[in-house]
Amino acid sequence: xxxPCVTALAVMPTPQYDELKKLVDAFMAAATxxxxxxxxxxxxxVWKDFLTNKVVTTYSYLVDGSKESTVHLCADGSFTAxxxxxxxxxxxxxxxxxxxxxxxxxxxxxxxxxxRLTPDKGLPPLDVELTIKEEQIFAGGERYFVANSxxxx
Numbered sequence: 001x002x003x004p005c006v007t008a009l010a011v012m013p014t015p016q017y018d019e020l021k022k023l024v025d026a027f028m029a030a031a032t033x034x035x036x037x038x039x040x041x042x043x044x045x046v047w048k049d050f051l052t053n054k055v056v057t058t059y060s061y062l063v064d065g066s067k068e069s070t071v072h073l074c075a076d077g078s079f080t081a082x083x084x085x086x087x088x089x090x091x092x093x094x095x096x097x098x099x100x101x102x103x104x105x106x107x108x109x110x111x112x113x114x115x116r117l118t119p120d121k122g123l124p125p126l127d128v129e130l131t132i133k134e135e136q137i138f139a140g141g142e143r144y145f146v147a148n149s150x151x152x153x
Contacts, residue, residue, distance in 0.1 A: 006031065040111055042132050047106045047113035055149040058142055064088045071104075071117070074152035079104040079117060095123055106130070115139065 008024045057070040065087025072080045081100040085092060102119040113130040131138045137146050 042111045045110055045132060047108045047115075047130060051106055051115070051146075053149050053152045054146050055151070056137070056139065056144045056146050058139075058144045062088065065090065067092065072149045072151040073104050074149065076153075077103050077105065080151060081117070096126065 006028060008028070010020050010024065012020055051073045052075045053073070055070060055072045057068070059068045060066060065085070067086075068082075068084045070082050074080075079100075079102055083097045083100065085094075085097055096119075100117075100119050100121065100123070102117060102121075104115065104117050106113055106115045108114055108130065111132055115128045115130055116125055117128070118125045128139045129141075137144045
């Protein structure tokens with residue numbers, strides 16, 4: 001708020017001081033300042049590029065239950081998932097459990113995207129809202145971790 005502050009430090013032999021001072025003064029005289037931009041660092045984030053050949057995983061452990069989900073998203077459009085639910089979380093979206101395979105697609109550029117998983121076993125497609133914020137990935141509001149998949153060829 002107090003305005004720009006620029007500091008120049010140069011270390012050189014004394015005989016070169018006058019020559020370098022002229023260069024620094026010219027640089028400073030030509031410098032311009034503008035207000036910082038608060039545009040999202042994810043404005044050009046391409047979800048398809050980011051998720052291809054990745055594994056996304058999440059887990060929740062509670063006193064009365066647990067849930068683990070791991071999904072491999074391969075470049076050929078296929079996915080494999082393993083979903084385990086126990087205790088009070090057992091009936092949360094109960095059709096989607098065990099090993100699931102199918103096709104995946106994703107739409108979106110920027111902070112938000114939409115992932116669609118279409119299982120092979122006749123289950124209805126599952127659409128999940130994706131967001132990225134401060135280098136963290138959220139799917140359906142739940143935090144997921146992303147790494148390179150060892151299952152995709």
